Amino acid sequence: MDTQNKNVENSYDLLSLTAMIGFIQKNYPGKLLLKDISSAGSCCKTKCTSLFQKYLSVSPMQYLNNYRLEKGCAMLRNSSMSVTDVTYAYGFSGTSYFCELFHRHYGITPNEYRKENL
Structure with a gap:
């Protein structure tokens, strides 16, 4: 070519x-x-x-999940929305899956992330 x-x-x-x-x-x-x-x-x-x-x-699915995680992080930092509400608002199928991906990606749980970023 x-x-x-x-x-x-x-x-x-x-x-x-x-x-x-x-x-x-x-x-x-x-x-x-x-x-x-x-x-x-x-x-x-x-x-x-x-x-x-x-x-x-x-x-493509990793990109999608990473993008959702970034959006979820912003919501955890900037709102009092529950982890469950963040899970569903950002397209994850369940809280345990969101928490598992979040921990794998960031090394901490969503609640720990929120506490560290308040």
Whole structure:
């Protein structure tokens, strides 16, 4: 493949990835499936996954969960919303799952995080 075609492909890939990231950031509180994310970028699930891995070094679902965790952290810092309410407001399916991901990502529980950041 010549350089011009490669540049066009990379431009298309970045446009697609940008569309998928925008879709996640707009729709993260709802139930999102890989097919929804890939559709937003006008590509198949395999291409979606490879673009996230290539440019962000995470899967689309990891990106989604990380984004939700960031939003949840802000809510824990800036509100008195319960951990359960934060869980559901930011698209997680259950409090135990949210707490498990939170602990794995930040090394502390959501309640510990809140106490440290008040």
